[in-house]
Amino acid sequence: xxxxxxxxxxxxxxxxxxxxxxxxxxxxxxxxxxxxxxxxxxxxxxxxxxxxxxxxxxxxxxxxxxxxxxxxxxxxxxxxxxxxxxxxxxxxxxxxxxxxxxxxxxxxxxxxxxxxxxxxxxxxxxxxxxxxxxxxxxxxxxxxxxxxxxxxxxxxxxxxxxxxxxxxxxxxxxxxxxxxxxxxxxxxxxxxxxxxxxxxxxxxxxxxxxxxxxxxxxxxxxxxxxxxxxxxxxxxxxxxxxxxxxxxxxxxxxxxxxxxxxxxxxxxxxxxxxxxxxxxxxxxxxxxxxxxxxxxxxxxxxxxxxxxxxxxxxxxxxxxxxxxxxxxxxxxxxxxxxxxxxxxxxxxxxxxxxxxxxx
Numbered sequence: 001x002x003x004x005x006x007x008x009x010x011x012x013x014x015x016x017x018x019x020x021x022x023x024x025x026x027x028x029x030x031x032x033x034x035x036x037x038x039x040x041x042x043x044x045x046x047x048x049x050x051x052x053x054x055x056x057x058x059x060x061x062x063x064x065x066x067x068x069x070x071x072x073x074x075x076x077x078x079x080x081x082x083x084x085x086x087x088x089x090x091x092x093x094x095x096x097x098x099x100x101x102x103x104x105x106x107x108x109x110x111x112x113x114x115x116x117x118x119x120x121x122x123x124x125x126x127x128x129x130x131x132x133x134x135x136x137x138x139x140x141x142x143x144x145x146x147x148x149x150x151x152x153x154x155x156x157x158x159x160x161x162x163x164x165x166x167x168x169x170x171x172x173x174x175x176x177x178x179x180x181x182x183x184x185x186x187x188x189x190x191x192x193x194x195x196x197x198x199x200x201x202x203x204x205x206x207x208x209x210x211x212x213x214x215x216x217x218x219x220x221x222x223x224x225x226x227x228x229x230x231x232x233x234x235x236x237x238x239x240x241x242x243x244x245x246x247x248x249x250x251x252x253x254x255x256x257x258x259x260x261x262x263x264x265x266x267x268x269x270x271x272x273x274x275x276x277x278x279x280x281x282x283x284x285x286x287x288x289x290x291x292x293x294x295x296x297x298x299x300x301x302x303x304x305x306x307x308x309x310x311x312x313x314x315x316x317x318x319x320x321x322x323x324x325x326x327x328x329x330x331x332x333x334x335x336x337x338x339x340x341x342x343x344x345x346x347x348x349x350x351x352x353x354x355x356x357x358x359x
Contacts, residue, residue, distance in 0.1 A: 104134035106291035111267030121238030126246025143230035181209035239263030245285040
């Protein structure tokens with residue numbers, strides 16, 4: 001879930017008060033005291049814009065003169081029970097969780113370009129169980145959403161519509177599936193192996209495409225509704241970028257473009273894969289995994305270094321029972337700018353400080 005919240009702080013009186021990074025951080029930390037729904041916890045606090053002395057609106061107020069600093073924030077929350085399940089899975093694998101990251105935020109790090117982030121773009125991550133959506137404008141996350149339908153429900157539709165086993169339905173979707181039935185020849189037939197001692201069955205490929213298109217149109221309609229409700233529909237110069245396992249369907253970008261009236265393309269994490277990587281790694285279904293690696297390298301290591309240099313009490317956040325709890329260290333969502341440029345700066349700083357980049 002996400003909600004908007006406005007915060008205000010007054011700077012200490014002086015002859016020429018100047019807003020510092022510490023003032024901005026203090027205002028942002030105040031957002032973690034906002035009450036949330038029972039069973040939920042704040043995941044991200046994303047700044048939208050700032051107002052200085054009630055009349056100057058800026059994206060970065062540091063260095064400006066003023067007495068009163070106001071900020072608009074997008075607050076993303078998640079369910080505590082769902083987070084605990086993630087922690088349990090990771091710990092059973094012998095690992096620990098550094099931090100939780102909103103899935104489309106991670107995916108955007110691996111598939112969106114700097115130009116798209118600045119111009120305005122909608123990332124649509126079609127996963128197995130859900131379809132995650134996030135809208136960027138001027139390099140800032142403006143609207144995240146989760147649609148409770150994904151590739152699994154398409155597989156279930158094929159299973160019922162074609163009377164096949166689930167494993168066969170998944171194979172049909174991946175190998176022969178198309179998001180546009182009109183692009184499939186009418187005379188194409190698919191042979192499906194029958195169960196033991198039973199003959200093969202045949203289905204028309206256009207019938208399969210019709211089942212997939214019907215469900216994809218439903219998912220796209222829900223995504224279009226989120227885009228309209230966000231108020232940024234006319235600002236998406238970069239159109240829609242599709243990723244996730246569901247983006248591998250043939251003609252899916254054409255269907256999305258036709259249904260929404262926006263340009264659409266399929267995004268893969270190729271820009272962040274080293275030469276010689278297996279071709280399989282450059283796949284839409286690995287966009288989130290690649291984005292998590294980029295996120296961890298860019299922010300978590302930097303945050304860990306800062307925590308090692310600064311000894312301070314951990315911040316607190318109001319939880320559902322009204323008592324404060326320690327908030328895990330969280331890093332701000334990525335600002336606009338070249339990912340590779342930021343990574344280069346991080347490496348140069350680490351080398352200059354003599355820090356090891358390998359644990």
